[in-house]
Amino acid sequence: MVTYTVKQYKGIVNKLKYIDSWFWCRYTINPYNGCEHDCIYCDGRSRKYNMHDDFEDTIYVKQGAAAMLDDRIRRSRSMLPDVTTMGGVCDAYQAGEKDYKVTLEILEVLLKHGFPVYLLTKSDLITRDIDVISAINQTAWAAVSFTITTTDPAVARVLEPRASTPSKRLAALKAFKDAHPEIQAGIAYMPIVPFLEDSDESIDQVLGSVKDAGGTFVLFAPGMSLREGQQEYFLARLKAAYPREHDLLVQQFINDESFRKQYITEMNKKLLAACNKLGLDHRMQRYIPNDYRKINYMIAEYLLNKSYDLQITGGAWKSSFWTGQNIQNLKESIVDMNARGELHSIRGMTKAMEAEITPFFPKRSSLDQFLDA
Ligand code: SF4
Incomplete structure (x- = not known):
């Protein structure tokens, strides 16, 4: 059972020394600590993040997050507007956001200060905030993407058990593009689980559905990170549902470095060609500030x-x-x-x-x- 606990934190925003060259973000904010989507591949379980053990069932809500951000921006002399992303080790639109609205309040602060935003989610709840995201896009810049790695609801149910279904995410993508075609919107096609989600048929279905929904970009990354803490959890859950794919993944992708390198190179080429064929960009256009930068x-x-x-x-x-x-x-x-x-x-x-x-x-x-x- 999922429980939400409101908790005071010392800080709310993290400034990256080097921007994330995929999502173009300089600042990251996690409105929640923990994520009830419970994706079995979640990198948030890696030891390096020091998250609590019941990461998917106990979620901490960051108390006063928007006020802390407002205060930080007002007081800072060096915090120039730049792309802020929410999530990373949580989904900013997990179910609790419906009641707590931490993400929405943060968006309102970003709008007030002219900060651009990039949002990545697996939830259709984001459509609630279309108007504020559009307002941010008008004053600065906004881009939205949905993680979609399969259109098969049965596979998604195992990999991302408590997230919106792929068809709901695609409907949300379409809602964004229908309402605001000027906002960059697309998908993060990552992680693509080897032997489970990498068939030509699966790739065609994912890319075709993004195109049909009006998405303009696909940020793809074949394979997956499997760090300490994350790997054990993922493999145990994968084995229970897909023992054949589990064994192939361990024998070839994890244990055979030369196979892994060749696999990633070939998949990248295949995905790039498939995006080009459909006229889907594989990069987002970045925010360009109107100052010395x-x-x-x-x-x-x-x-x-x-x-x-x-x-x-x-x-x-x-x-x-x-x-x-x-x-x-x-x-x-x-x-x-x-x-x-x-x-x-x-x-x-x-x-x-x-x-x-x-x-x-x-x-x-x-x-x-x-x-x-
Ligand atoms: S939505 Fe993201 S942060 Fe949440 S469990 Fe899934 S991968 Fe982890």
Whole structure:
């Protein structure tokens, strides 16, 4: 039985040192501690998060979360508006949100301060907040995605027993796109459980249903993380429902590193081709702030998108990735650095990369060139 307990926490928002290059978020907020969706693959059970043992049955509601966030933003001199995501080790729209409204109140604070938001959920309860999410999109930026890894209700019932069914999530996606086509909305296609959810037929059904619902992007990740704490729970539950797939997963995906590497490379290529065929993006367009970070973020988006494509096609991606991250962490505009001839001082910047990002810089007028001479 699920119980909700209201509890006071010291902090509410976490600032990431490097932005999440998948979801473009800088800040993360968990409105709840614990998640009653009870997904059997949930990474939140990994030891590294130090969550309580009955993570799926005892949920702590963060008391005064919206007021704490409001206070933090008002007092902070360095907290610039940037993408805030809710969830990570909880679903911000698990059933308790219907009564406690912690997520809704946080959204209202983000709207008030002009902060953009990215929301990822497995619940159709999110449609309750369409209006406030749309208002955030108008003043800053908003994007929404639903985790969907299968359209088979029986498989979903085992993997994500207390979340909305895949058909309800797809209906919620359609509701968003019907009401606000301008809001970016799509799916997070992760984790794709090897041998259970990776058939061509399953991929076609998932992508086809996203397309039919009007979704525009698919963030895919074949395979899964299986960290200490998470792995034991997942394998025990998988074995009880799908013993054949369990054994294949252990023998091939977990115990055979070369199989795992080849599997992920081939799946990435297959998923990329399938998205391209249907005209579904495999990346979201990011939030671009209208201050000194503007060109920094545009260049970082270009480099991080490039690094992602290199990564999933087996190319050398790290240099683009880290230079992109360093550029978006600059404390001044890269345009000014370029004008001073200081791009080389950015960590990871090479001559070839300098040439590659030149088109992002505003053209210099002939007067500027005259004054420089
Ligand atoms: S919805 Fe997310 S946080 Fe909640 S149990 Fe599932 S994977 Fe974990």
